[in-house]
Amino acid sequence: MWQVRTETGETYPASLRGRLKQGEHEKLAVGDDVVVECGERDDAWSIVEILPRRSKLARRAPGGGPGERVVAANLDQVVVVFAIAEPEPHVRMLDRFLVIAEANDLASRVVVNKVELAPHETHLFGEYEKIGYPVHYTSVKRGDGLAELKDALRGRVSALTGPSGVGKSSLLNAMFPGLNLRVGEISRSVMKGRHTTVGADLHPLPESGYVVDTPGLREVGVWGLNARELDRCFPEMRPLLEQCRFGDCTHRVEPGCGVQAGVETGGVSRERYESYLKLRGELEEISREF
Ligand SMILES: Nc1nc2c(ncn2[C@@H]2O[C@H](COP(=O)(O)OP(=O)(O)OP(=O)(O)O)[C@@H](O)[C@H]2O)c(=O)[nH]1
Numbered sequence: 162m163w164q165v166r167t168e169t170g171e172t173y174p175a176s177l178r179g180r181l182k183q184g185e186h187e188k189l190a191v192g193d194d195v196v197v198e199c200g201e202r203d204d205a206w207s208i209v210e211i212l213p214r215r216s217k218l219a220r221r222a223p224g225g226g227p228g229e230r231v232v233a234a235n236l237d238q239v240v241v242v243f244a245i246a247e248p249e250p251h252v253r254m255l256d257r258f259l260v261i262a263e264a265n266d267l268a269s270r271v272v273v274n275k276v277e278l279a280p281h282e283t284h285l286f287g288e289y290e291k292i293g294y295p296v297h298y299t300s301v302k303r304g305d306g307l308a309e310l311k312d313a314l315r316g317r318v319s320a321l322t323g324p325s326g327v328g329k330s331s332l333l334n335a336m337f338p339g340l341n342l343r344v345g346e347i348s349r350s351v352m353k354g355r356h357t358t359v360g361a362d363l364h365p366l367p368e369s370g371y372v373v374d375t376p377g378l379r380e381v382g383v384w385g386l387n388a389r390e391l392d393r394c395f396p397e398m399r400p401l402l403e404q405c406r407f408g409d410c411t412h413r414v415e416p417g418c419g420v421q422a423g424v425e426t427g428g429v430s431r432e433r434y435e436s437y438l439k440l441r442g443e444l445e446e447i448s449r450e451f
Pocket residue numbers: 274275276277278299300301302303323324325326327328329330331332343344345346347354355356357358375376377378
């Protein structure tokens with residue numbers, strides 16, 4: 162059973178019409194716009210049509226075959242949340258989240274939460290501001306940055322994502338008290354948050370907009386991206402690609418490579434370049450397996 166929300170804001174349950182459950186059809190995802198019909202006899206609503214999507218956050222099948230899983234449809238932006246500490250931020254993992262958003266042609270912003278725990282560590286995220294991603298420094302504990310983040314969510318459909326335990330649900334509860342999401346305790350032993358959000362859920366925001374609170378992803382696998390499309394998912398590399406001598410440059414060892422030159426002159430940070438190399442290796446590995 163799905164929850165369908167009307168333009169006037171009422172929510173009611175609706176089931177999926179038989180024909181839409183079948184294989185060749187696009188699977189219904191959270192955030193989809195749908196057409197519903199009311200049964201004449203039983204008064205029950207059913208979803209009879211899935212309307213075309215404006216955008217989607219999808220996990221592509223490895224090797225690019227069928228079997229894509231749509232995490233959310235009709236998104237305007239991805240909000241990648243990390244914590245400055247507890248759990249320790251892994252910026253290479255942040256790069257993976259950003260690549261996934263870029264691969265889906267979605268705008269992203271970065272939220273660095275729990276800033277009160279390590280206020281002097283924010284420089285870790287300066288590189289992302291330089292690239293052009295909006296970065297919000299927030300603390301649910303102290304209230305830092307919450308008003309600005311709320312403004313950035315207003316009127317848009319956003320997916321909050323990021324590792325478990327960084328405070329995604331806490332942020333949403335603090336900005337929108339009506340949501341009442343479950344907040345988990347961080348287990349001290351491993352400093353890894355428990356997964357408290359089960360299943361991506363779309364929440365209407367009080368004024369306008371929606372937010373999807375995705376469960377903390379333990380590990381973001383490679384999303385079936387073609388290895389040759391990866392460089393385009395690093396915005397700071399994009400303007401350099403036309404300088405590469407070879408059209409199929411992997412930007413590893415080739416002479417006359419715009420990206421390697423960018424690393425030398427500082428336009429591309431070594432850390433981001435390392436993320437690129439690591440992901441590129443993984444993608445090539447996967448395409449060999451399929
Ligand atoms: N010190 C500090 N702790 C925070 C802050 N925000 C959230 N927390 C704590 O971090 C823990 C995890 O918060 P959640 O909101 O459940 O994290 P989540 O990102 O939703 O985690 P998943 O649902 O597992 O993906 C809770 O114990 C929160 O109280 C903050 O700004 N500062």
